[in-house]
Amino acid sequence: MAASSTVFLKDSSCRCLAPLLLHHQRWIWIQKPQRYASTEAKRQIEKVLIANRGEIACRVMRTAKKMGIRSVAVYSEADKNSMHVAMADEAYHIGPAASQQSYLSQEKIIQVAKNSAAQAIHPGYGFLSENTEFAEYCKQEGIIFIGPPSSAIRDMGIKSTSKAIMSAAGVPVVEGYHGDEQSNERLRSEAGRIGYPVMIKAVRGGGGKGMRIARSEAEFFDQLESARREARKSFNDDAMLIEKFVDNPRHVEVQVFGDQHGNAVYLFERDCSVQRRHQKIIEEAPGPGISQEVRRRLGEAAVRAAKAVNYVGAGTVEFIMDPEQNFYFMEMNTRLQVEHPVSEMITGTDLVEWQLRVAAGERIPLTQEEISLNGHSFEARIYAEDPSNNFMPGAGPLKYLSTPLADVFTRIETGVRQGDEVSVHYDPMIAKLVVWGKDRSAALRKLRYCLHQYNIVGLNTNIDFLLNLSSHSEFEAGHVHTNFIPQHYKELFPKKKNTTKESLCQAALGLLLKEKHETNKFRMQSNDQFSPFASGSGRRLNNIYTRNLTLVDGDTKVTIDVTYCPDGSYSMQIDGEVFHVSGGFIQEGDSEYLMCSVNGTVSKSKMVAMDNTVYLFQMESSFQLGIPVPKYLAGVSTSAVQGGAVAPMTGTIEKVFVKAGDKVQVGDPLMVMIAMKMEHTIRAPKAGIVKKVFFKEGSQANRHAALIELEDEESDNSKAS
Structure with a gap:
């Protein structure tokens, strides 16, 4: 029996501990010794091509490097400077941004595998991961497909077929x-x-x-x-x-794993109930409130499902669960799931390593009896999207990115860095934040702590929403179901509060300190202390400098009267209330923090000032304030056609329902737009008559572009008369 290359640590009771994570997304696993049967391996894998992009490509590469396996990346034109390309040992360009011409091109990917002499292809998830034809193509070309046999993909990919197979295998179906x-x-x-x-x-x-x-x-x-x-x-x-359709069901799924020797095991269940647009947003393992008996029956049903199709590799059997914990088969995902890290965290396993070993012909590393459940884990998917606008996906540059540090209990699965672009062509997920705790309460506390430390500037994200969700009393109690977001909408989307005066003082202090730093730097560089650019914009009154700052809080302009004190502190007055303010910037690791005292109360926050906006990130909350632009600097903006429909984001016009002259009512569908791999129906913002349609089916529209011009019916009638 070959010894595992994994590093082991155990506590005094010899229990398996959680994975150990190191900085810069490098980590090793701390787990039980696993009985790798290397002598049974049919084929050696020394180089693997990852037929995917983003965080899953990076995640597979990390395990490959740990195992001494070289990695090959493929990339589209949009991804030429991406993180997964930089991480790979080799990288090959495979076409334009459109996935049909790059990541979905089977011929191009197989050709790269041949050119690079890769023995295996890992498809990740999405794209070609559940494509029967691609699995067959790999087999024909003598390349190991790291996934189940094509027959299992086919049988489980066609839902009507899968339901019949599951019913025959004794798995409950809806x-x-x-x-x-x-x-x-x-x-x-x-x-x-x-x-x-x-x-x-x-x-x-x-x-x-x-x-x-x-x-x-x-x-x-x-x-x-x-x-x-x-x-x-x-x-x-x-x-x-x-x-x-079962109202308010839970979405509970079981991680299964099979090998080429007929063995199959389960690694317990995950709860993925809280969703938007039928897509998961937060997952946890194990499922809250599920009894040991139901947990066992879930696992055994999932193993029966896997064995019914001779499953090999990592797979997920998804169930609908009603309030009485009755469960029914929904579908089987014949690939590694996005949320697989939470199963790894509670079992101390590396499922990608298992995939690579089993694909080479080895047996499953652990028996069912050797797989134990330890602690609790959450995964929060951090997306570029606007939750307040029906979770509309977004795209754009990550101008500022600061994340919590990876540690024993924290994983950050990502494929982007500061300065990278979240592309309109692909899924808008920025990262997966994965945490572990000794129980659900500890894991949830850790999740909230880390979310406060995940700070992004440049595009809208769902981080504040995730904080509201994870802090909701019903979520804390584990009362989760697929209707959770609409049921608790008011609490999850609270009205924005005005920024406190203390926080306004912090922002003002940060701006003053940055201005002072720039002024001093200019004075040193120019050697001209009398230059008008080498001094602040204050005024002197009886040897005391005073000035005012204006910040924009939402739609409200706030004026702050600032007095410079001799000791380097400031007196700030807002609406007649006076605050004594002092502080400075400190450096901790890669992050700069503003330490600010307001009337003796000290706070610590990250401050980012860019694009005429000040962002302050604190452990209690975060906020942003605008810096007014002088009128003579403000450009003339071109707004979309008044009263018409505009593109919420860049995308392709899939279908047009109206033409010039048509009458429409509020909410009538005008167009269907495909953006970020999702379908969005563009509806009439008001009643009226279509004056002009600016885009044809198949054309691409940029964000905020006018799609359809509407005019009031009265205005049209008046013209006619």
């Missing part, structure tokens, strides 16, 4: 229609038989694509057409199945 007859009328009839509400779901695919809920017969056809359209775009297949 009532539904999974038939071949796909006429709209047949599907409507089956929905009526099952009873509303129903879930309309694409037979292929996943990730929330091609899924719609019809709550009544009246909306069935609209939801069906929308689901078909998105499924055609995402999977090139618009076949649908209909299932009974």
Whole structure:
């Protein structure tokens, strides 16, 4: 039996501890000795091509390097300067930004594997990870596909087939229609038989694509057409199945792993219930409140599912769970999941290492009895999106990025660095923040602590939303379900409070200190102490310098009267209230902090000033304040057509529903836009008549571009008269 190359640490009770993480995303695993049967390996893997991008490509590379396996990256034109390209031992350009011409091009990726002499391809998740044809293509070319056999991908990828296989294997399934007859009328009839509400779901695919809920017969056809359209775009297949929709269910999934010797194990369950747009936003392991008996039955059902399709490698069996903890098979993801790190954290395993070893022919490293559950783990997905605008995805540069430090209990899975661009062409996830604690309460406390330290400037993120979510009393109690966000909307999206006067003083102090630093630097460089640019913009009154600063808090302008004190401190007056303010900047590691005393109370925050905005990040809260631009410097802005529809982000116009002269009402669909791999319906902001349509189907529109011009009906009638 070959010895494991993993480093081991145990506590006094010889229990497996959590993974040990090092700085700069380098980490090693602390786990039980694993019985790697290297002598049984059918093929040696010395070089692996990662057919993916972003954080999953970086994550696979880290394990490959740990194992002494060389990594090969592929990249599109949009990713030429990306983190995964820099991390790889070799990197190959495979085409333009569009994924169909790069990351989804099977021929290009296979050719790179041949050119680089890679023995195996790891598909990550998304793109080609669950593509039957690609798995077969690899096999034909003699390249190891690090995933299950193509037959398992095919059987589990077609939801109607998977339901039949699961039912035969004794796995509970939800009532539904999974038939071949796909006429709209047949599907409507089956929905009526099952009873509303129903879930309309694409037979292929996943990730929330091609899924719609019809709550009544009246909306069935609209939801069906929308689901078909998105499924055609995402999977090139618009076949649908209909299932009974369970209100307020939990989404519970089980991590399974199989090998080529017929063995299969489960690594316990994850709860992924809190979602938006049917996509996960926060995951945890194990599931809160799940009894040991239900946990065992979940795991055993998932193993039966895996064995029913001769599964090899990492997979996830997803279940719907009702309030009584009855569970029903939903689908099987035949790949490594985005949220796999939480399973690794509670079991002390490295599932990518398992993938590589099992793909080479070795047995699963641990038996079911040897896999133990230790502690609790959360994963929060940090996205470039605007939660207050229906979680609209975003794109743009990460102008400032500061993260919590990786430690024994913290992982930061990312594929971007400060200065990198979150591309409009791909998923808008910035990172996965993964934490571990001895129990759920400790892990949740650690999650909130780390979220406060995740500071980003340059685009909207969901970090504040994640803080509101993780602090919600019902979430803290573990009362999670898929309707959690709409049910607790008011608490999760509180009205923005005005910035406190103390915080305004902190921002003012930071600006004054930065101005002083720049002034001193100019004086030293110019050697002209009498230059007007070498002094602040204050005024002298009886040997006391005074001035005022103006900051913008939301829509409110706030004037701060500042008096320079002889000891280097400041007296600041806001609305007649006086504050004594002092402090300075300190350096801790790679971060600069503003230490500020306001009337004797000291606070510490990160301060970023750019683009006429001051950002202050504190452990209690964060806020931003505008710095007014003088009128003579303000450019003339060109706004979108007044009263018309504008593009919420850069994307492709998929469908146009209206033409010039059409009358529309508020909320009527005008266009369908595909952006960040998702479908967005552009609706009329007001009633009126379509004056002009600016884009045709298939064309690309930039963010804030005018899409459709509307005019009031009265105005049109007056012209006619």
